[in-house]
Amino acid sequence: MTARSTCLAAGGAGVFRRLLLPLCGSLCLTGCRAFEPEPLQGAAFLDRAVSATGEGTRVTVAALTAAESRRYLGVDLAAKGIQPVWIRIENESDDAVWFLPAGTDPEYFAPYEVAYRYHRMLGSERNARLDEHFLRSAFPNPVPPRGSRAGFVFTHQSEGAKFVAVEVAAAGKVRHLRVVAPVPGGRWDFQKVDFDRLYPPASVKAVDLAALKAALEALPCCTESADGKRRGDPLNLVIVGEKATTIFPFVERGWNLTEPFDLDAARKSAMAFLFRSEYATSPVSPLYLFGRPQDLALQKARSTISQRNHLRVWLAPLTFRGAPVWVGQISRDIGVRFTTKSWYLTTHKVDPDMDEDRFYLLQDLAASGYLRAFARVGGVGAAPPSAPRFNLTGDPYFTDGERMVLFLGDEHRSTDRVESVDW
Secondary structure (H helix, E strand, C coil), rough: CCHHHHHHHHHHHHHHHHHHHHHHHHHHHHHHHHCCCCCCCCCHHHHEEEEEEEEEEEEEEEEHHHHHHHHHHHHHHHHCCCCEEEEEEECHHHHHHHHEEEEHCCCCCCCHHHHHHHCCCCCCHHHHHHHHHHHEEEECEEECCCCCCEEEEEEECEEEEEEEEEEEECCCCCEEEEEEEHHHHHHHHCHCCCCHHHHHHHHCCCCCCCHHHHHHCCCCCCEECCCCCCEECCCCCCECCCCHHHHHHHCCCCCCCCCCHHHHHHHHHHHHHHCCCCCCCCCCCEEEHHHCCCCCEEEEEEECCCEEEEEEEEEEEEECCEEEEEEEEEEEEEEEEECCCCCEEEEEECCCEHHHHHHHHHHHHHHHHCEEEEEEEECCCCCCCCCCEEECCCEEEEHHHHHEEECCCCCCHHHHEEEEEEC
């Protein structure tokens, strides 16, 4: 080797050392960074825990915010889309019971899996503490007879409200309990609605089956514009069930709640449209019934924002056998197009066959296990493909003109046991 090449090699080694040493130092600091989760005693999330009881089992549930995850589990779980849900199960039976976390989230994260995502190079001691802490924090099975257990299940992140299904197995039988756990700081469009004050109590009418049919057939044909002067999409859906009972089957079948319209939502919608990406909680434009926009919207998105199944529902001033009645509209978005009829200059292209998505929902909720019965009543009236009607943004639609009525319950029922109501 020549003197010149020796000098160059030495210089290169020096440059390499100057680059490598700070990197090693950074890795060391990262690996040695304090991992100090706080104990759960007195944790604020325990004060907002909610409970449900059934068949000798009591469950208490709390869903953590991003800040609470960092505080009590020591790492930023929300940054990786993970949300811990704390669950306590009290077993009042004489048999041991097993908590089935796949019922809470079919793709839940295992404790070691979560811990490994936060391992650091040159941090073996810290990594071992992470492993131990997450294993110790996870829900410990089984729950002994006349005993209780508590711990975390690591789920996918949700904001505003966490719809938590808790399944426990005992003596060859699976028990299903469901809880809506609040998550402070989140936002969904339905959270702006005070359902307890929508109607004066005296104005809510309890009806039997015959009166329910008559009331549903007397409803307006369609949604409306804000000023009530133009007709929109047909009201082709009715759901009978408690609020939690109504939403849970959708959540468990992959439907998402929706965000309200604002500048941030408009930005995310535009980005999803430009990059043909999914925006699973994108806003649903307001349509009107009973003089107000929808109380709740749900959607099942495909891989792109341009395609989704979505529905809007309004709480009606009716109850049937003690359960609220929700009137709605369901349709399928098959694309996005330009329009001058909205301030954000785009709108979804709606599948003209309005009955197709109504039928899809019947199948989807039957598969959820919570559909007890279904029926059909008169609605907007028939409109054949040769003489379609049009919605507010000018999309044509055709329909047999009927409304699908879905009766939901709390207990699982196989598809072959779903009843067809004979009015």
